[in-house]
Amino acid sequence: AQCFEFPLPCYSSPISFSFINHLVDFSYVGIDAILEQMRRKAMKQGFELNIMVVGQSGLGKSTLMNTLFKSKVSRKSVLATSQEKIPKTIEIKSISHDIEEKGVRMKLTVIDTPGFGDQINNENCWQPIMKFINDQYEAYLQEEININRKKRIPDSRVHCCIYFIPPTGHCLRPLDVEFMKRLSKVVNIVPVIAKADTLTLEERDFFKKKIREELRSNGIDVYPQKEFDEDAEDRMINEKIREMIPFAVVGSDQEYQVNGRRLLGRKTKWGTIEVENIAHCEFAYLRDLLIRTHMQNIKDITSSIHYEMYRVRRLNESNTAVTQANGIPEHHLSAHEM
């Protein structure tokens, strides 16, 4: 049914000696049909994405989620409560949605962390979050080492954690630094400046520079991490992104009429902020990064780096426990500190 007859020149890379062969004939074999096969398989299986939002209450986390996915995906939209009470302790609430676009199905899970940073004493408020993330890794690991395991292991691992920085305009707060320092080691962190419509462009640039400096001086690696750049092309793209983070975002799920078009925005007495206008805020960059270009990469880093690190740690821990029980001296590294 799909027999092409036009000749395609084929090259082979001039590397090794023992097993590289040259395609000397010029007829079409059809190897590249595998791309279409993969695409079909992916469409049939669908995708999974788990995003966590962390930040003090009132920073617009739910609105931003709704804006990103153009639908009511946030916890507030689903579990409508008339009065939003700030919980006494941090809770972890995750809601899943099935969304579909042009035949591509995705199971999106939004994990909300109400209560974070809202107490008077916020010591160790990152612990429940760390625990949740590690629990997801644990669940995946348990399923993976089963003898009878599922065809597709359900992936509940947190792929990306969006951290909301309040738009003070000065610098990061100690809570921000502590949180990001610890969590950047186990999950991809994407920091954003929330409610950025309160900052002028100059204030915004100053704030961003300050934040980047502080991240650097504290050794915090946010996504996209420098050490995981795959090749020169990757590095070039990611460097541009690294020079722009944290993105200054504004969220909205209200549409307004602007210049004859209906756009998402926030209407004030002095003007309407267009959410998807890059001259107004950087929401579009965030959306492009998270969804349109780097979604697969975010999931890959979670599964092949963060998860693997967890697995190594966990297996070594269990190893030492067993060897100690047998009286054999252990020479393994001690467990990662929380």
Next chain:
Amino acid sequence: MASTEIARQAGEGARAVPLSGHVGFDSMPDQLVNKSVNHGFCFNILCVGETGLGKSTLMDTLFNTKFEGEPTQHNQPGVTLKSNTYELQESNVRLKLTMVNTVGFGDQINKEDSYKSIVEFIDAQFEAYLQEELKIKRTLHSYHDTRIHACLYFIAPTGHSLKSLDLVTMKKLDSKVNIIPIIAKSDAISKSELAKFKIKITSELVSNGVQIYQFPTDDESVAEINSTMNSHLPFAVVGSTEEVKIGNKMVKARQYPWGTVQVENENHCDFVKLREMLIRVNMEDLREQTHTRHYELYRRCKLEEMGFKDTDPDSKPFSLQETYEAKRNEFMGELQKKEEEMRQMFVQRVKEKEAELKEAEKELHEKFDRLKKLHQDEKKKLEEKKKALDDEVNTFKQKKTAAELLLNQAQQAGGSTTLKRDKERKNFF
């Protein structure tokens, strides 16, 4: 399958929400494909069949290239597997193709063990992957997957039925690999015979319970073509790398005095169907089936064999690791015991040898003593004899001195006496 997938997701607490605008995650399949393109693909084919059925030629024809190798001899003592890896590229797709050939299959007089080396090879690839998966520090995403994705089984074009070797081998392989049976050198069979042959083969496979690979029919876009192709199995193929001019085109063909068999002509043989199914439509499915069905089965059996069990959730944590440790200690204990036994045996032997040597030494000593004693006795005797001799000499000397003395006395006493004596003596006479 698609519908159950959605149902499952919905059942797990996910709700379907409509989108009010373009989000952009429809680019996900593209992102995934791009990542795979950068990574490259690998595909491993195993060709099983008797020598001389045209396996190498068919591979050359399928992939439009001349893979190296000379035709194998027929006098191999057993079945060995030879694998070669090639890197092919078409537009932006890089494929690492590994072809494994069975050398000497069907050539021996006694073919009872022919299938064994094939099964061992397939298992060895699964084992290598399993080892990598079980490692603590592992690199699965850059692992070169050598598991066999497709097994092309070459059936000799006898026109009658399957050989018993074919049935036995396929039965042993059907739970380990995707088998695609093909009739080799099918230009030796006429069209009517071919139809009968195919029916016979299919019925023999079914009646013997051999599970060959079925092209998947659950995806609507390929369901139709796959189910049509399923009914054409086994594919009757002809391979050729030589080109013949037909009309105004150069086509791959085999030229006979009575006509030319065109490889890519669907009326002449099923080569095009094979290429379509193997490469252009189902390559990804073959890889997936290998990973999710055959490999999982191997893994399950292997782990259960090693003694691991899925325990209940309470005692779950790392039953794998703990059991592994326990087994390792058990093994170490056994090893130590064996070592101890060997050491003891060695000590025993040493003792025995030592005793032997001591015995020998003792004997030597005794002999020495005996000889010494003999020597002493001899010496003693000799001394006695010497003494006796000395005594005799002494006595003789004494007698001599006495005699001389007497003589002197006699001479002194007077010559008369001597004369007298002489006279007496003379008178005597």
